[in-house]
Every structure is written in structure tokens, then in C-alpha cells.
Amino acid sequence: MLAEIITIGDEILIGQIVDTNSAWMAQLLNSEGIRVKQISSVSDNREHILKAFAEAAERVDIILITGGLGPTKDDITKQTLAQYFGVPLVLNEDALTNVLNIFKRYNRPMLDVNRMQAQVPQNCEVILNHNGTAPGMWFNEDGKIYVSMPGVPFEMQYMMQDQVVPKLKQTLKLPSIVHKTILTAGEGESYLAEKISDIESSLPPHIKLAYLPKMGQVRLRLSGDGEDEAALKKEIDVFAAQIVERVGVNVIAQEDKPIEKVILDEMASRGLTLSLAESCTGGYVSHLLTQHAGSSAVYLGGLVSYANDLKQHILGVKEETLYQFGAVSEQTVIEMVEGALRQFKSDYAVAITGIAGPGGGSEEKPVGTVWIAVANANKTVTKKFTFGNKRLQNIERSAVSAFFMLNTLIKETTT
Amino acid sequence: MLAEIITIGDEILIGQIVDTNSAWMAQLLNSEGIRVKQISSVSDNREHILKAFAEAAERVDIILITGGLGPTKDDITKQTLAQYFGVPLVLNEDALTNVLNIFKRYNRPMLDVNRMQAQVPQNCEVILNHNGTAPGMWFNEDGKIYVSMPGVPFEMQYMMQDQVVPKLKQTLKLPSIVHKTILTAGEGESYLAEKISDIESSLPPHIKLAYLPKMGQVRLRLSGDGEDEAALKKEIDVFAAQIVERVGVNVIAQEDKPIEKVILDEMASRGLTLSLAESCTGGYVSHLLTQHAGSSAVYLGGLVSYANDLKQHILGVKEETLYQFGAVSEQTVIEMVEGALRQFKSDYAVAITGIAGPGGGSEEKPVGTVWIAVANANKTVTKKFTFGNKRLQNIERSAVSAFFMLNTLIKETTT
Numbered sequence: 073m074l075a076e077i078i079t080i081g082d083e084i085l086i087g088q089i090v091d092t093n094s095a096w097m098a099q100l101l102n103s104e105g106i107r108v109k110q111i112s113s114v115s116d117n118r119e120h121i122l123k124a125f126a127e128a129a130e131r132v133d134i135i136l137i138t139g140g141l142g143p144t145k146d147d148i149t150k151q152t153l154a155q156y157f158g159v160p161l162v163l164n165e166d167a168l169t170n171v172l173n174i175f176k177r178y179n180r181p182m183l184d185v186n187r188m189q190a191q192v193p194q195n196c197e198v199i200l201n202h203n204g205t206a207p208g209m210w211f212n213e214d215g216k217i218y219v220s221m222p223g224v225p226f227e228m229q230y231m232m233q234d235q236v237v238p239k240l241k242q243t244l245k246l247p248s249i250v251h252k253t254i255l256t257a258g259e260g261e262s263y264l265a266e267k268i269s270d271i272e273s274s275l276p277p278h279i280k281l282a283y284l285p286k287m288g289q290v291r292l293r294l295s296g297d298g299e300d301e302a303a304l305k306k307e308i309d310v311f312a313a314q315i316v317e318r319v320g321v322n323v324i325a326q327e328d329k330p331i332e333k334v335i336l337d338e339m340a341s342r343g344l345t346l347s348l349a350e351s352c353t354g355g356y357v358s359h360l361l362t363q364h365a366g367s368s369a370v371y372l373g374g375l376v377s378y379a380n381d382l383k384q385h386i387l388g389v390k391e392e393t394l395y396q397f398g399a400v401s402e403q404t405v406i407e408m409v410e411g412a413l414r415q416f417k418s419d420y421a422v423a424i425t426g427i428a429g430p431g432g433g434s435e436e437k438p439v440g441t442v443w444i445a446v447a448n449a450n451k452t453v454t455k456k457f458t459f460g461n462k463r464l465q466n467i468e469r470s471a472v473s474a475f476f477m478l479n480t481l482i483k484e485t486t487t
Numbered sequence: 488m489l490a491e492i493i494t495i496g497d498e499i500l501i502g503q504i505v506d507t508n509s510a511w512m513a514q515l516l517n518s519e520g521i522r523v524k525q526i527s528s529v530s531d532n533r534e535h536i537l538k539a540f541a542e543a544a545e546r547v548d549i550i551l552i553t554g555g556l557g558p559t560k561d562d563i564t565k566q567t568l569a570q571y572f573g574v575p576l577v578l579n580e581d582a583l584t585n586v587l588n589i590f591k592r593y594n595r596p597m598l599d600v601n602r603m604q605a606q607v608p609q610n611c612e613v614i615l616n617h618n619g620t621a622p623g624m625w626f627n628e629d630g631k632i633y634v635s636m637p638g639v640p641f642e643m644q645y646m647m648q649d650q651v652v653p654k655l656k657q658t659l660k661l662p663s664i665v666h667k668t669i670l671t672a673g674e675g676e677s678y679l680a681e682k683i684s685d686i687e688s689s690l691p692p693h694i695k696l697a698y699l700p701k702m703g704q705v706r707l708r709l710s711g712d713g714e715d716e717a718a719l720k721k722e723i724d725v726f727a728a729q730i731v732e733r734v735g736v737n738v739i740a741q742e743d744k745p746i747e748k749v750i751l752d753e754m755a756s757r758g759l760t761l762s763l764a765e766s767c768t769g770g771y772v773s774h775l776l777t778q779h780a781g782s783s784a785v786y787l788g789g790l791v792s793y794a795n796d797l798k799q800h801i802l803g804v805k806e807e808t809l810y811q812f813g814a815v816s817e818q819t820v821i822e823m824v825e826g827a828l829r830q831f832k833s834d835y836a837v838a839i840t841g842i843a844g845p846g847g848g849s850e851e852k853p854v855g856t857v858w859i860a861v862a863n864a865n866k867t868v869t870k871k872f873t874f875g876n877k878r879l880q881n882i883e884r885s886a887v888s889a890f891f892m893l894n895t896l897i898k899e900t901t902t
Contacts, residue, residue, distance in 0.1 A: 085523045087513030088699060091506060094528070098502030108500045109535070111528035113509075120524070127542065251501070262558045262600050272560070282531075283559045284498050285639070293503070328503065348791070354777025355770035358791045362769025365845050365878055372794040375801075376763070376773045379787040382831060386790075386801060416797060430780050458593070462618065463780055465641060 074132040077111045080140035084113045105246040121152045139223030141206035143185040154193040161191040167207040203227045248301035253328035254292040257476040261285045288472035331475045332360045339370040347416035348374025349408040352426035357471045387411030409445035428466045446477045489547040492526045495555035499528045520664040536567045554638030556621035558600040569608040576606040582622040618642045663716040668743035669707040672891040676700045703887035746890045747775045754785045762831035763789025764823040767841035772886045802826030824860035843881045861892045
């Protein structure tokens with residue numbers, strides 16, 4: 073079963089907001105076996121919207137529309153739907169009651185434009201909006217389903233979950249779609265592709281493999297569709313197991329989860345703590361960890377030591393080391409990581425020192441030179457990287473590389 | 488001049504990634520006077536991509552395509568472009584040299600699939616990719632411009648900024664568009680709109696004012712178009728000066744520059760240094776500062792003290808203070824900021840402690856409670872905030888609020 077998402081409104085087209093609704097909807101639809109064939113963002117323009125509806129109806133069975141349902145003049149989705157279906161707008165009593173209740177609840181005076189929000193095209197079934205004044209609308213015309221919802225994320229989300237998806241499942245006979253994602257790090261897309269090319273070639277036509285690369289990480293995603301979900305899951309698991317075995321140490325997780333979350337969960341389950349000593353990554357590694365709820369169970373904290381003085385003063389890096397080998401050196405990164413273990417009293421520590429650029433490079437140590445160390449009480453592992461000359465990329469690549477090294481050390485220590 | 492953005496790849500359609508590229512591109516295009524009429528996300532399917540190209544060519548003059556240029560089998564943009572234009576793929580020497588150089592730089596073995604990345608449709612002009620192996624491609628056919636770029640955000644961004652936009656400006660006759668942005672913080676959109684409503688009403692029809700809100704900051708952007716760029720600039724400057732005077736202390740900068748960069752530049756010019764003591768923001772404030780080249784001239788470093796032990800041990804927060812008032816309290820944030828000044832020997836310091844959520848809240852201190860302190864040798868300023876219950880938003884709002892407070896203290900200290 074195929075769907076198209078149409079978002080209506082200029083704010084996406086001028087780049088004022090990022091369209092997060094579509095990704096949210098697509099995830100939900102996919103999990104129910106509805107494949108999104110296209111996402112189209114169109115402007116608040118009648119002709120353009122009519123064309124988008126007609127084009128979508130040629131491609132798909134289900135057309136989900138968000139946006140353009142507000143009370144102001146630039147919101148024209150409802151009028152355009154009425155024109156598209158050749159029907160008038162009529163007042164819907166249930167929708168009116170909903171609007172009245174909302175205004176009563178907030179004790180606000182109701183204007184004519186608010187009352188007009190209860191008007192809907194004659195041929196629609198109203199989907200009540202429990203979180204706002206604009207009703208959703210369900211149309212079933214010429215074998216196609218059209219659903220129009222508000223663009224406000226939480227209004228749309230409740231409507232989709234509580235009403236639209238259940239109604240779609242009830243109305244249509246949906247096939248099963250199964251995804252399985254394998255997160256890898258430390259090797260590039262083409263290396264992986266070569267390594268598993270025979271497995272990829274052996275996939276049956278109803279199972280596809282996608283490579284999703286992102287800064288030192290590649291997600292391998294197997295997707296299949298079929299009638300029997302359990303059998304499909306089993307079938308995909310067999311191929312996933314082959315890939316996991318082949319890719320070996322570069323496999324971080326067999327689910328779609330950020331690498332730092334994989335590490336946090338593993339460390340939390342084993343009661344381990346972590347601290348950081350960051351120089352060139354400047355707090356980015358710390359931020360990646362702490363964006364996750366519950367990170368405080370594992371992560372004690374860390375130092376961002378941009379100035380050498382802090383490396384000495386807080387971490388206990390020796391002045392001679394800095395003088396003799398420089399701040400970006402194996403010797404310094406070892407003293408940083410061991411200083412972090414000692415000062416912050418954690419089970420594991422990560423230290424990163426490098427030249428993020430664009431300034432600060434030399435012939436011997438060009439921009440992009442980064443030393444990373446990971447350590448626990450028994451072992452310290454260091455590695456030198458030579459990234460490129462883009463500051464933000466160097467920061468991101470350093471972070472992913474550090475997580476890959478940490479993950480390897482943690483895994484090693486169980487076995 | 489109208490453009491359409493076409494993103495190719497299943498990862499957007501299954502909702503695995505949010506399409507941030509399109510908003511970024513739309514902003515850049517708009518600032519050059521190119522209006523985005525539609526954004527279409529389509530799957531890695533040849534027929535579907537061909538149809539999307541044809542539909543876009545009916546609507547617009549410029550078609551910007553991202554994604555589907557990787558070395559693996561699921562990436563078919565290049566082959567599909569060749570089919571669309573009815574031309575073969577040919578090896579491009581410049582693109583091959585670029586691929587070879589990248590593999591040489593990283594000292595990795597080159598595979599056949601990598602060599603194939605240098606193949607492009609015969610009718611294209613290659614846009615070199617300085618950040619990756621997939622070349623960009625420029626087509627000028629039947630009066631329409633098609634540009635194909637990688638979907639990896641930083642590769643696309645550098646290509647757009649350095650090559651595609653300059654080439655579009657050179658090829659097309661674009662009208663002059665002048666923008667002037669005023670960055671504000673500390674007050675919301677509707678407050679600002681009310682405060683400057685008479686100035687807004689007095690704008691001539693060729694000058695528009697846009698409110699661009701983002702997490703505690705609002706950018707006010709004046710945009711005008713006309714023939715005489717110099718005269719237009721002068722005209723806009725007059726209105727900008729009126730707005731700046733009216734908005735007062737909430738004006739951070741009269742240019743489109745992140746708030747932390749405004750602070751870094753001001754501090755650098757005055758030879759001032761900064762350190763941080765972050766708790767609930769977990770390194771995010773540090774990351775915002777250090778993403779900017781040259782930040783090391785101002786920023787010495789900071790501590791992320793998730794564990795109370797680190798607050799005591801490194802910053803010297805008293806155990807009694809933590810015990811009596813708790814980690815999220817005015818007393819603690821004062822000791823944190825003064826500890827940072829003392830330990831890290833900086834001219835200014837910022838401390839943040841709060842409950843980012845979703846856990847850790849209480850009736851007295853609900854999730855979203857954040858204390859922020861900024862200080863120099865002579866003055867410590869504290870403020871309590873009550874944000875919402877979304878972890879990432881609380882982190883972001885705390886960071887912006889801290890920068891606003893720091894900016895105010897620094898400004899105050901000159902006069």
C-alpha cells in the first residue's frame with residue numbers, strides 16, 4: 073500500500089522550519105506496512121495544491137495532507153479540497169462543538185474566523201481534533217483515501233496515532249513491512265559493500281539492503297515486505313546474522329540507535345562509569361552523551377581543556393610532556409586519559425587532543441591530526457588519526473572515532 | 488526565478504532521517520532571490536525519479552537534486568540522469584583525480600566501485616567535491632538548470648556555497664536582493680512585533696520584515712529588492728537603525744551571526760577570557776563556542792560536572808551547600824561560577840545547573856528548572872528559569888539564556 077505526504081505552507085519552502093512532521097509520519101506509516109512513495113512540500117497556492125493532489129492520486133492510494141488549516145487568509149487547504157472534490161463547504165456540528173469547548177476552556181472570546189474552522193467540505197468525514205480548533209478531514213473518493221490534518225506537530229501526531237492509523241488499518245488490508253538496521257563504525261560504505269557483496273547479491277527480490285553513511289558510521293538497513301510478518305522477520309534475521317558475522321568488530325549494534333547510546337546502555341547495564349578529557353572536540357563528545365536521558369547514571373563529567381594550563385592544573389599533564397612532545401601527541405593524550413581516570417574517579421575515560429583547524433597546523437602536525445586515547449584501570453589504547461581540514465567534520469569524526477575505540481575496549485573487557 | 492528541490496533516497500521516506508538539507512538550501516536560495524516552489528522527496532526508483540525530474544521541469548527553472556550518489560547499488564541518481572538526458576556515462580578525469588587524491592590522503596585501498604564514482608553523464612559539467620568522492624553535476628538543457636549533489640549535508644553545503652550559487656548567479660540574471668538581519672534574544676516574537684509595529688507599518692512595499700524565531704532568539708530580517716543595490720542598502724539601514732533603537736538591550740547583533748560568535752568576537756577584541764561550569768547543559772555550551780574557529784583565543788575551557796563529586800572536587804562547591812540547598816540552587820550556581828573563575832583563571836565565567844529531564848524533577852523543582860550565573864571579578868549575576876519538560880529544548884534554551892546574560896554583563900562592563 074502506497075502513500076504520499078503533502079505538506080502545505082510557505083514556511084518549509086523558505087527554510088524557516090525543518091519539516092519534521094513527514095519523518096515522524098513516515099516512520100509510523102512504515103511500521104504499519106504503508107510505504108511512503110513521495111513527500112511533497114507545496115506552497116499556499118490554490119493551483120499548485122490542486123496539481124499536487126492530482127499528481128499524488130496518480131501515484132498512490134493514500135494521500136496525507138498537513139498544514140494550511142489555520143484561521144487566517146493564507147490558509148487555503150480546506151477551500152482547495154472542496155474545489156478539488158467539487159463540493160461546497162458546510163458547517164459540521166461536532167467540529168463546532170469542539171471549537172466552542174476549546175474557547176470555553178481557555179475563556180477566550182470567539183471570533184467569526186474561529187467559527188469558520190468548523191466548516192468542512194461536504195463529502196468529508198470529520199476527524200475530531202482534541203488538541204486544537206482545526207478539524208481533521210477524511211475523504212474516500214474514487215478508491216483513494218485523502219486525509220487532511222493540521223501542521224502543528226502535536227495536533228497531527230495525536231490525530232495520526234489515535235484516529236487516522238486505526239481507521240486506515242480498518243479500511244485497508246495492509247501487507248507487512250519489516251526493517252532491520254545494523255549500525256557499523258570504523259569503516260566506509262565501499263569497504264563494507266565489497267565485504268558483503270555476495271550476501272547482498274543473494275538477497276531475494278522482496279528484501280533490499282540500503283547503506284546509510286554518516287560521518288564515520290554506516291547503517292546497513294535490510295527491508296522486506298510480504299504477507300507473513302513472522303516469516304519475513306525470520307528471513308531477514310538470517311541475512312542480518314550473516315552480515316553481522318562478516319562485518320565483525322565494526323558492528324556496533326543490531327538496531328537503529330546512536331553509537332553513544334549503545335555505549336551508555338551497555339555501561340549502565342554493567343554499572344560502569346565514564347569521564348572525558350576533551351581538547352579539540354571542545355565539549356561535543358560530552359554533549360552527545362548528555363543529550364540522552366539517563367546519561368547521568370554512567371557519565372560523571374569531563375573537562376574541556378582548551379588551554380594547556382587546564383591540562384596541567386586539572387588533569388595533571390606534566391609540563392615537560394607538553395614542552396617536549398606538544399599538546400597534540402601520544403604522550404599528552406595518555407597523560408590526559410589517565411588524569412581523567414584519576415581525577416574524576418571513573419571506570420573508563422576518553423581523551424582527545426588534536427588540531428581541529430582551520431588554524432594551528434604545521435608540516436609535522438597538519439590540521440586534522442588528532443590523538444585519541446581510551447582507558448580503564450588495566451589498559452590504555454591510543455590511536456592517531458589524520459582527518460581533513462574542515463573544523464566541524466574533524467570534531468564530528470573525532471567523536472565517532474572515540475566512541476568506536478571506547479566501544480571496542482568495553483566489549484573486549486567482557487570476554 | 489523558481490527552483491525545486493528533489494531529494495532522492497529511501498531514508499527520508501521511511502522517516503529514518505529528517506530532511507534538514509532542504510531547509511538549509513531553501514534559506515540560501517531565498518537569500519539570493521530564488522524562490523523554492525516545491526520540495527519533493529522520492530525513492531531510489533528509476534521510474535519514479537524520471538517522473539520527478541519531468542514534473543519539476545514543468546514547474547520551475549532550476550532543479551536541485553540531492554542524494555543517491557554513493558558507490559553502492561542502491562544509489563542510482565547518476566544512471567537515471569544519464570537515461571533522462573539520453574546520454575552515456577563517461578569517465579571524468581578531474582573527478583577521478585579527486586577520488587584518487589582522497590584515497591591517497593587517507594591511505595586506503597581504492598576499489599572498483601570508487602573508481603566508478605568518477606563516471607558522469609556525458610552532457611554534464613562536473614562540480615568538484617572537495618569533501619568526498621561523489622562529484623556534483625551541472626546540466627543546462629532545454630533552458631532548465633539541473634544540479635545533482637551528494638546528500639551528505641556538509642558535502643552539499645560546501646558545494647552549494649562555493650560553487651553552485653555563484654554559478655547560478657553568473658548564469659542567470661538575478662535581481663538584487665538586500666537582506667539585513669538583527670539578532671535579538673531574551674524576548675519573544677509577539678513582544679517584539681508589538682514593540683515595533685509602527686515601524687513595520689511604515690515599510691514601503693518593496694521592503695519586508697520577517698520574524699525568524701528559534702529557541703529564545705528572534706532574528707528580524709529586513710529584505711528588499713530593487714535595481715539600485717546601493718540605494719536599497721541605505722534605505723534598509725535607516726529602518727534597521729529605528730528597530731535597533733527601539734528593541735534596545737535585546738539586540739545582540741546587527742548581522743546574522745550566532746549569539747556565541749558575537750560574544751567570542753567581542754571578548755577577543757577586548758582580550759578577555761572565558762571559562763564554563765556546565766551541569767545540565769552537559770557540554771553543549773562549550774560545543775557551541777568551540778565550533779567556531781579561533782575560539783581558543785577567548786575560551787580556556789570548562790568543566791562538565793554531572794556528578795556532584797566533580798562540583799566539589801574541581802570547582803570547590805561546598806558539601807554543605809549541596810546538602811542544604813541542592814545541586815540546582817542559586818547558592819550552588821554561585822559557587823560553581825566563582826569556582827570556575829578561580830580554578831580556570833578566566834576573566835569571565837558562566838555556570839549552569841538545572842534539571843533537563845525527563846527524570847529528576849520534584850514538586851519544588853520541576854523538570855525545566857535551571858539556575859544560571861555569569862560572573863567576572865567584580866560582579867556575579869544569577870537568574871532562575873523555568874523551561875518546559877523537553878530535555879533537548881531545555882538544554883538549548885539554557886545555552887541561549889546563558890549567552891544572553893553573559894552578553895549583557897560584558898556590554899555593561901564597557902560603559
